[in-house]
Amino acid sequence: MPSNSILIVDDTPNNIRLLFDVLDSAGFNISVVKSGETALEKLHHIQPDLILLDVMMPGIDGFETCRRIKSNPNTKDIPIIFMTALSDIDNKVGGLQLGAVDYITKPIQVEEVLARVRVHLNLRNAQIQVEQEVIERKQAEAELKYTLASMQQMQIQLIQSEKMSALGNLVAGVAHEINNPLGFLNGSLNNSSEYVQDLLGHLHLYQEEYSNSSSTITEHAEDIELEYLCDDLPKIFDSMRGATKRIQTISNSLRNFSRVDTEYKITANWQEGIDSTLLILKYRLQANEQRPAIQLTTQYNTVPQVKCFPSQLNQVFMNILANAIDALEESNIGRSFGEIQANPNQIIIKSSLENNYIKISIADNAKGMTEEIKQKIFDNLFTTKAVGKGTGLGLAIAKQIVEEKHGGKLEVFSELGLGTEFIIWIPQEA
Ligand SMILES: Nc1ncnc2c1ncn2[C@@H]1O[C@H](COP(=O)(O)OP(=O)(O)O)[C@@H](O)[C@H]1O
Ligand SMILES: [Mg+2]
Known part of the structure; x- marks a missing residue:
């Protein structure tokens, strides 16, 4: 892991030297500026992991510097530790209210500085990690939602095409099954139509050869409306042929419609x-x-x-x-x-x-x-x-x-x- 960087903002040379020595030998990367203004300027170029900020400085003081750092979205999350005199309770509370995470009392205790700096760096790192995890989890969640949606869509299409192909097979099967009896019907219709023509011809011949038929025969002929019957029977055969042709077309259409791709x-x-x-x-x-x-x-x-x-x-x-x-x-x-x-x-x-x-x-x-x-x-x-x-x-x-x-x-x-x-x-x- 790369060593953490710390920005020291202080105008007192003794403090600077002390802090620099302690933090440098603890392995941190240190930058130093001597006023609030230069600190803000420096923050345009570097993104330290932590800022040690003196309260009393010429120019803008530590509070104002802190306020400006916190109001900039790019720097607002950098933890700030104030450095202030022990007795100065108001300053401590004021700094914390501005968003500082902690304060170090002057005169500076080396052990205390190190301990607090480490605690806050750890906290900050943990926070960054949690934020990262939240982002990743949200991303995973969005991906999951997307996958779920496309799976649902696939499933719907699968069910639909499954249904269609099952239905297609069924329809094609029915259409095929219709064809055999239909062929039989067509053949029989042709045969019986011929037979009927022959029978009618034969009947006609009878009527010509034996025109003086008995009253039983003439009465029966009237009862069954023989003349109309002889006229209508061939027409019925035509309609029946028409009907089977229609069934044939429907069956072909069904097969065409349901043909498996x-x-x-x-x-x-x-x-x-x-x-x-x-x-x-x-x-x-x-x-x-x-x-x-x-x-x-x-x-x-x-x-x-x-x-x-x-x-x-x-x-x-x-x-x-x-x-x-x-x-x-x-x-x-x-x-x-x-x-x-x-x-x-x-x-x-x-x-x-x-x-x-x-x-x-x-x-x-x-x-x-x-x-x-x-x-x-x-x-x-x-x-x-x-x-x-x-x-x-x-x-x-x-x-x-x-x-x-x-x-x-x-x-x-x-x-x-x-x-x-x-x-x-x-x-x-x-
Ligand atoms: N010719 C149309 N005229 C008016 N509305 C239509 C027409 N075709 C489709 N729609 C609209 O589109 C909707 C979706 O159609 P569709 O996806 O076939 O599903 P469904 O027919 O099961 O509702 C219909 O519910 C209807 O509101
Ligand atoms: Mg529809």
């Missing part, structure tokens, strides 16, 4: 991603008792191919579109069916290519949001929705996927009372 980006069709997302959300877009269907407009002016993690992008579309529907529903509260019909709920999806970025805009004409809410929507766990309805994770995750995973940007523009637009920028080649 690879480690690296692949070139994929993001428009299909939006379309499958819209298909999954279709039941929420349709008309219901409270409102007409949400009007959906898509205007794609870009190539659909982009290098990306497709199912992550689908999750972004899902989170933003679900929010738009939530917002529209909220904006319908208090409006009648007719009022909504006159000023219908809208979602407009547009895309364009700008500076090698694919720009996808998803806009709604719901109520928009206040500036204050807008500042927070990308924060983890921020939600304005009822407990159980909102998780406050959707946009935080969307932003992370767009910006960190894809090197893009997720922007929001919103005007209170008019609506909200989210813009997703994805670099075309990343």
